[in-house]
Amino acid sequence: MKYLALLITLNCSAAQLDFDRQPPADWPMLRYHLYLVTAEEMRILCPIRQPVHGCAVPLFATGKCLVFLRENDEQLRNHELWHCIGIDHVGENTMRDAWIKFKGER
Numbered sequence: 001m002k003y004l005a006l007l008i009t010l011n012c013s014a015a016q017l018d019f020d021r022q023p024p025a026d027w028p029m030l031r032y033h034l035y036l037v038t039a040e041e042m043r044i045l046c047p048i049r050q051p052v053h054g055c056a057v058p059l060f061a062t063g064k065c066l067v068f069l070r071e072n073d074e075q076l077r078n079h080e081l082w083h084c085i086g087i088d089h090v091g092e093n094t095m096r097d098a099w100i101k102f103k104g105e106r
């Protein structure tokens, strides 16, 4: 079990959070909801990067951020919660683009 958690952590750090960049200034406060899901559910819920051990899905219209995890690993959970406050991976704009797209559709 410990070994598995270590693997997840390593995999997670492969996609590093970009703490050098501030989230968008108008990023909204999102209430997070944590869900532990199966690998099959993960494939449906987190289609962006496969295989994944977790993902964060911001729902701006309802002020929520859904966090899906394969298991409740603390580092993985924290990683996804950073996404919920608008932090992207280094070299990516996934959360930023989602917020811009949402604002454009309002």
Ligand SMILES: [Zn+2]
Residues within 6 Å of the ligand: 015, 079, 080, 083, 089
């Ligand atoms: Zn991530």
